[in-house]
Amino acid sequence: MASREVQFISDEGCVRSPSATAVAGKYWAIFRTQLLNSLAYPVDLLGRSLLIVLFMWIFMNLWRVTYGATGARSIAGLTLADTMWYLMMAEAVMLSKHELSETMSEQVKDGSVAYLLNKPYNFILYHFATGLGDSVLAFGGNLIIGSAVVWLMVGPPPGIAGWVFAFLAVVLAWLLDFCFSALIGLSAFVVEETAAFRWIYQKFLLLLGGVLIPLDFFPGWLQTISLNLPFAWIIYGPARLFVDPSLVRLGQVFLQQGIWLAVVGGAVWVFYRRAAVRLAINGG
C-alpha cells in the first residue's frame, strides 16, 4: 500500500493534459454519464415510450375517418401512410425533448445553479450535453415502439434516406429546442416563475410546430406564418423530411434551422452572460 502512495506523492502523472480533444471529451463524458443515468431505470424508460402507442392509435382513427370522408388518396401530397409516419416522427421528437427549462428554472430559484459552476466547464454546454443524453434514449425508445405500431397500421416506413435525413435534422431540432428551453429557464433570473412561458412554448410547438397536424394541411396564410416561425423547424422540418427525403428539402430545413439557431442561440448567449453576472452578484 505504501509503495503506491509514494508513487503518487512523487507527482508523476495526474496533471492536466489540455487539448481540443480533452475539451470535446469533457462534454462527451457528460453526455455519456447522462445516458448511463437514464439507463439506470429501464422500466421507466420503457413506460415513457408507451405513450406514443396511445397517440398513434388516436391519430390513426382520426385520420382514417378524415381521409375516408374526403375520398382522396392523398391530401396536400400526403397519403394516409405518409401522414401517420409523419406524426410518428413528430411525436417521437416531441416526447423525447428534455425538459431543460424546468430543471434550469428550478436550479435558478433554489440557488443550486451555483453548485454546477464549481467545475471547469461551460454551464450552457453542460446542460446541452445532459439534455442530449436524456433525449437520445427516449427518442430511440419512442422510435422503436412508435414505428412498430405505425408499421402494423399502415405498412412499412419510408426509405433509408428518410431515416438518415430525419436524424440529421433532429439533432439540430434538439439544439434549437434546447436554446428556447435555456432562454425560458434563464428567464427565471428575472421573472422567478417560468411555467407560463413553458406552457405557451409547448402550445406553439403543438399547433404551429406541426405536432398535431402536418403544416401542409393548413390554409395557405397560416402555413406561411407557421413556416416563417422557428417552431416548424423543430418538429415539422425533421418529420416532413422523414416522409419526403429530398435534398432540396434537406437544404431548406438545414437553412431554416441554421438561421433560427443563430438568432435564438445568440439570444441565449447574451442572456446567459447577463444572468451569470446577476447570479454572481445576487447569489445562489
Place this chain on the structure above:
Amino acid sequence: MTAITVHNLRKTFQMKRKAAGLRGSLRALWRPAYQSIEAVRGLSFAMEEGELLGFIGPNGAGKSTTIKILTGILHPSSGEATVLGHVPWQQRQDLAFQIGSVFGQRPQLWYHLPAADTFYLFGKIYELADADLHRRIAFLAEAFEIEELLETPVRKLSLGQRMRCEVAASLLHKPRVLLLDEPSIGLDVVAKQRLRLTIQRMSELEGVGVLLTSHDAGDIEALCRRVIIVNHGEIVYQDKVSALKRRYLTVKTVDVRYNEQLPADFGLPGVETLKVGRYGAKLRFDTRETPVEPVISGLAAAGSLADVTVSEPSLEDVISAIYERTETESG
C-alpha cells in the same frame, strides 16, 4: 507560500420582502420592497499552502458565502481575495482546475450511478489522461477505503460512505486547495471520525491545504491547527486551536466522592459549590482566579477521598460562549 488571501471582503445580498397575506402579495407586486442583507462584513484572513484551517460559525454567519466567493461562484460586493494567485470570480474556470470543493448539503456524485461513473466523468471534466485517471482512482479508492463501494449506485451507500466518496472525488485532479463546506453534516460519530482521519491523511500525503467549515467543533479540534470563528459575517476569533483552549478552557468542574459523610457546610475558598450530597459534591472554579493545586490539596484534606473527576468544558461550549459574548457586545 500563501494559498488564500482575503482582505476586507464584503458581500451584501438584496432580498425581496413581502408582507404576509393577499394584501402583502398585491403590494409586493405593485411596489416590491428589498432588504439588504450583509452576509459577509469585512473579512480578512490568510491561509498557507498545506494548512488545515477551520472556519466555524452558527447558521447564517457567512461561512458558505465566503466559500462560494473563494470558488468563484459569487462576486463580492467589495474587497479582495486571491486563491493560489487567482482572483476567483474573474478566473473561475482556471482556478477550478487547482481547487476542489465539497458542499456537504449538495452532493456532486450522480445519485443513481455508481461512484466510479462520476469519478470517470470528473476525470474527463478536469481533462486528465486516461492512464493517470485510472491510477488516481485506484489510489484514492485505497486511501479512502472505498474500493468495495465504487461499483455500488450512490443511492445505496450510507451517508458516511457517500461522503468519503464525495471527498475522494473532489481530490481526483490533485487540487492544491480543498474547500470543504460542512462535510460532516449528518454523519454519526464513527463515520465522522473516519472522514476526519482520511482528510488528515490526504493533507499530510499530498500537502493539500484545507479550508473546512463545520458546525461541529469536534471536526475543527481533530483536524485543524488554526481556527477562524465568524458570527454575523465578521471574524470574532482567529488563532491556533490550542490557544483557544488555553484562553477559554479555564473553568473546571470537579466531581468529588468521599468514604465518609460530608459536613453540610462543605466548601473550599475560591471554589463555587454547585451541589452537596451526603458523600459527594460538585464544584466549579476558574483557574485564572484559583490555581488547581490548592483546590486538589484542599479536597484531599477534607476527608478520605473515594473518587475525584476534574473536567473542562468542550470546545463546543467554549465556542458558544464566544458567540454569546459577541451577541451581547453587538446587541
